Amino acid sequence: MKNMKFDAVIFDLDGVITQTASLHSLAWKQMFDNYLKKHSKKTGKKFREFTHEKDYLSYVDGKPRYKGVKSFLESRDIKLPYGIPSDLPNKETVCGLGNKKNKLFNELIISKGVDVFSSTVELIKKLQKKGVKIGVASSSKNCKSILESAGLLELFETRVDGVVSAELNLKGKPEPDIFKTACDNLNVTYDRAVVVEDAVSGVIAGKNGHFGLVIGVARENNKKELKIHGADIVVDDLKKISIEKINDWFVNGINKDRWSISYYDYSKEKETTVESLLTIGNGYFGTRGAMEEFKSNDFSYPGTYIAGVYNTLESEVKNRIVKNEDFVNCPNWTFTTFKIKNSSWFNLSDYKIIDIKRTLNFKTGILKKTMVVKDKKNRKTLIESERFACMHNIHTAGLKYKIKPLNYSEKIYIKTSLDANIINYGVKRYRQLSSKHLEHISEGADYRRETDLTENYLFVKTNQSDIKIAEFAKIKAFLGNDLIKKEPKIRVKKGVVDTIIEIDCNKGNEVTVEKIVSIYTSEHESESLIEKGKAVLSEIKNYKTLKERSIVSWGKIWEKADIKLAGDRYIQKLLRMHIYHLFVTSSPNSAHLKASIPARGLHGEAYRGHIFWDTIYILPFFNIHYPEISKSALMYRYERLNQARKYAKEHGYEGAMFPWQSGKSGKEETQTMHLNPMSGKWGPDYSSLQRHVSLATAYNIWNYYWTTLDKEFIREYGAEMLFEICRFWLSKAEKTTDNRYSIKKIMGPDEFHEHVSGSEEEGLEDNFYTNVMASWTFSRAVDIINELGEDKNKIFEKINLSEKEIQKWKRVSESLKLNISENGIFEQFKGYFKLKEIDWDMYKKQYDNIQRMDRILKAEGKSADEYKVAKQADVLMTFYNLSSKQVKEVLNKLKYKPVENFLKKNFEYYVKRTSHGSTLSKVVHSYLLNLIGKKDLSYKFYVDALESDYVDVQGGTTGEGIHTGVMAGTIIVAIKSYAGLDLNDDIIKINPDLPKTWKKIEFNIRFRDATYFFKIDKQNIKIQILGNEKKEIKIGDNIHVIEPKSLIDDTWEIFKRGIKHAR
Template sequence: MRERRDLARGIPAAPAGCDGLAVRRGGEPWLGTHTAQLVRYTHALDMETAQATRTLLLRIADGTTQIVESRFVSAAHPSVFVIRWHVTACDWSGPLDIADGTDGDVRNAIVERQRAFDGRHIVDVMHAIQPDGVLLTSARLSGAQVSIAIGSRVDVQCASDEIAPRVEWKEGAACFTRRTVHLRAGETVCIDKIVSVHTSRDALAPDPADAALASLRRAGSADSLYDAHLRAWQPTWDGVRADGDDEPLVRQLNLRAFHVLQTVSAHSALEDAGIPARGWQEGYHGHVFWDDLFVLPVVTRDEPDHARGPLLYRYRRLDVARSAARAAGLEGAMYPWRSAATGDEETPRLQFNPLDGHWMRDHTRLEQHVGSSIAWNIWRYWGASADDGFFRDRGAEMIIEIARFWASAATFDERIGRYAIDCVIGPDEYHDLSPQTNRPGLRNNAYTNVMAMWTLRCAHKALASLVERDRAALARKIALRDDEPDRWLDVARNLAVPFVDDGVIEQFEGFARLRRAADPKGLADDGARVDWSLERAGDTVNAWQVSKQPDVVMLFYLLGETKLRELLAQAGYAFDATAARRTLDYYLARMTHESSLSQVVCAGALARGQPERSWAYFSNALTTDVTPLEGSAHEGLHLGALAGTLDVVVRHYGGVDFEDGVLQFDPAWPRALPRTRLSLMFRHQQLQLEGSAQAVALRAARDNTQGVAVAARGRRFVLEPGAVLTIRAGSGAVAIT
């Protein structure tokens, strides 16, 4: 039993799991960083080939062994991945034991503050060794009727004969096999481990075990799998990667494009899956929040077809959202802040404070603005993709049901003569108790209310966009009353937005009366979060004018100043450029930037009016999950923050946006941003954006099938295949060639 546990830990710099491999010299411990001296280590990601490589030089006593590992998940066969080890006996000769297997006793335990939760999600593990040496492991997800099967085989290539594999450890949830080869000093053995994973949710895999075995036996060699992987990956990668004069910047942008594409791909689009905040990694328990608000615009511009899947994930849970609204005494659809498989609210009632070991109340389930983000994604997806079938059959229905929710959540306040929305929480998250009553939720959170205005108007436009036959069919399906569209506009025109005396938008009613901190970060203990620090000191962040991340500023990032002013004007609020500048400055001085999204949002919000400050925030955003030993990347990369930087370059700096089927082109390229080129799609036509301090150009691919309608600086153009539309910096002169 002790030896099995040592083997499980002995995989160099990796936990034991379905990729478990280990080697050792005969009679010595299994090689790993805990048993041997690590002489050299390198780790690289080749985005051109979508392959990761590690090199480890390990020494025990008088023997040095080098392991060069390469691994990839097949872009051609997404249920298959390959691990290849080249193991070299640098200065010794003798037997080398090779162990491979699967340990089903794995737990989510990387996130320290989540270790109080049950981290084991795999149960009922069973192993079987097939006659051809394939190891088949079957299991079930804890708390779900989802079965998993993993088939794996190992191919060994070496000059010497190998000993046939035999079961060495098969105990409980783990099973390993061992074989031995004989090496001379300087000789290398190649070990290929090919793994196939299937679940009972796979459309063509009613029996995951049979599917895993079948796909493994069809897979062929590691070399043939690699060739197929490259053929599938490289055309897709060529369509999304950035290029430019500044190699480090381009590498950072491509890392973000790579991670987005690894998470939201043509394969994931076929699955019933949303976009988890940390991608397919451990942080936040894999829950889906509002991060698709930052990710889907990037996916829609690069590969519109990939964006459909996450929107269908929301549609399949529309009935659950309707039930949640009814349970709250409201109409329409109330989507959860944290969503998983069922679409029910997954937000825990308590969050752990690691500074004092206390459990703090978590009211973030009241972040109902997530509904507006879903409507925003649907509307923009339809505009960019022209997917009329999706919009007619599903998209318009979701937008309207979300608008119905806002219309019923808004109650008329005789005191102010406007509609109010109560008991909500904005993106800030640090403020979750009403300063007037100390009960959960805020009154008239500005971000929530303005985006509710936008959603209500969007629903009115969505209904009008349908042809009469489809409009009537949808009205019958959802029992839409004749007076509802007028009600939406009435609420949108008369919804309350709080302001302070000098025209600054107030984050919520009562925010300006809270205590002001000269330095918001000074409220925290060194390196700790403000809310944890204040709670340990017997205080509460609810008492302070301090925000974890942009809240009101998020409106500038999402809508832009011009559209924000239009929405407020339609609601009868005077909000000019001076008030907009004051509002931004007010909240920039009150933020702690303790969210990965914070720097991205500030960069986008300031892009047009304060380019130097925008660039400073953008530069900081590029360090998210990249700078070694900082942040929480070990819990999973922040997908929204990574995608958001690409959105800032294209939408805010490049000025590429759209409205009513017309591409808007109004760049605000910062002088500090070197020449950069990115590809994008608009209504099935390929375009390239190229910007520099001198000019920003939009180029249509020569093989486009039709022209693209573009609005630029008050003029309309049709960008025919091969044509280039250029806007010069300074003069703003527009030319088409």
């Protein structure tokens, strides 16, 4: 076969090559049953035998021997000393039992011999004829002797087994070490290698290693389990795998995988996380990926969130009245279910899910579900559904729901609804609070016989903010391809409109319901919402047309925003997942809303849908791809500038003080008291003292302008905001006896430290991050004044700003106080160096998770204020925002002389004292590790951040909403750290430093008046520019001039290590 797309196949031994898995299972059983009987006599506990299904497959299959012993014993709550590998087989230690099993296994090999799977051997020989390299990777220390007994040893170019693993100190499955080592021995990259496994632990190892293809061999009738845990292709025998099929995966299958996430199971424990990650949206609204058949319960949570739709309610909590503004869960437009004749509607008590697959396609924005269910009468039904939030017209959405009886003929009912009888229930810790936000206005339905079309509407409002919400739906039903002409049953109740389609359906026939929906709110529309919704749907020909328009619109977004990565499909998938969810939250088609970007997206109710400082991570992504989205987020701040002025004045300050948490009005939404969930006690909440949110706004204004040179924005809006922020910081700075200025009563990004230990006064003094960023902000304001020229006079007059006041900015910007130790460590805040050290090792042993050390300490009657412990980067955050050169410039201006390698020294000091209680922390630390040359650790932190939502690293938080700051931050780190893009000067600089597994990265950015296209691999940098003028780019140490184009074509400027190489 020509053009082979893969280079090696690594086979597991037991159950894949040889039929020794049954012998292993038998040896384990003999050993454990013997031990368990002795244990039963000793303890008096009832003897429970070791079984193949429950014990072998669950705890020991595929794992290194001693790890398998330990895993099984833990499952029975039995504790034994670990021992040493040389323990005799009769010794009751983990190693002793493992050695006893090995002795029994070897005896079975001698007595029974080794059988091989002929189909596997046949495939290996075919692969070798095509030049494909072959390896074997096994946890077994008997691998070599087994292969020799079977006469197969010579087939393998490399063998990584239990013996080799012990010599090289490799981790066992589910870690990918043995498979990676096999690839390294064969000189093959992981993305062009295939892993073949029969055990769940081995399949997980293949997935964890990011290999090009993982094939699961289901010898144990475990196809579903292997698929759930990461197998790309599952067969019951390798005779069903051909070289052509493998090659096709690398041509077509892997590309689909890079553009999607799929789930092959339904788990109540994980369902809310899955629902968040399967959210569809378009920047106007987001709808969680809950199954259509479910309403809100403890394990599933449908939700639709519309940008800017907030509502405030009072609640009584522990004898206190508290007010909370919430992100409102709006009427559910997706609810659709079915029943068979007189049975109950679909539910998990009466039906069993036999098979399920849910896939979200990032490229098209379409969520699909295929599910087979069985009722108590053994009637099997296939359900297929798809849904999308239209990216072309952001007020519309579509849902298709299809039913097929697989083994019966019967009357089928399908019910689809608009439902406003819902509450906010998505965050467990908020459930004790008032949560009913929607108030009924009206609803209605109409069946049009001439078109066999059902039209429904629902009209509600929020009960405090008085935002009106209208949903309108058009519904058609089909039997096969024929329109069902029978009038459906329509039930109109207060807050709910149900449409029920009834049809006699034969086995194998399909019933399909197509539903297109419009959503409007008075927050963004002044016209009659019902008529508006009805009119927009009348313009849509059908479901298919709406879907196609949405796909085209998504395609245009991806043309500008995609990052193409070769070498690691898992990283590629997650990068695209992050890009997708950012556009679900805010899109170019929703930029006119000026609704900003919630920290948890349009995906859930955590953080109450509020706007925080996270935009400091988010806007750099939009600046270079869709700057109109960044402008929209900044206009959100501008339209609430008067509220920020009022907030500052209320606290005795001048200018504009933006709130830590901002929602509908722009007033401070942060609580002043906090109920500690671990101690159950109320305490003061100083979170609102994180005044650095105003610095984030200033930073965002400057960087938007720097990237776009949008002088109209600066002239009309940006400069005014920036100047008012400077006024605030000027009024906050207090002159000291040594002619410097201090800033008090604030909190830094750390969040754990709320006030100086031993002091009753709220807040901290002279936080390094705050003071440096304030100085930097003053300087940028002066730069803006110079940029404005005569245009500044209009702004000065509008806000009564004088040259005298600007001179004060300059004076304060040169005199802010910092505390720096003799060895160059920047003190996080005044008094930090006097705090106690924390015993990290002790707490790690005591608690499974120490990310929220503040809560752990409070529950112990202590306070994080007493310790050198940070939730996330604080001092180090300065270096995420500003380059070392920029920080040095600020320090010099402040008349401080930093020591050599000040970034490295401060990083090493503070990273040891950080709990990473926010996933943002890993983004910052990854970026900084790369700067100081710790490449491998940087990439580890990067992957941790990249997969934090995907694997729900914080144990449930993703189910409450994704983390937009982390998602945007990981994209920016890929571009800045690894592609090496630097936009800090007028000339773009690029100095790539790709991680080991990344072969190539492709992306484009918009910078000022041109669009730049980059293709970067280990040797070359290829560049094209769309624009009107030639541009200088600094590659490495050399500056090159590149001519612009009017269209992108196949001719690239190619550079090698900073030297022009070819064209």
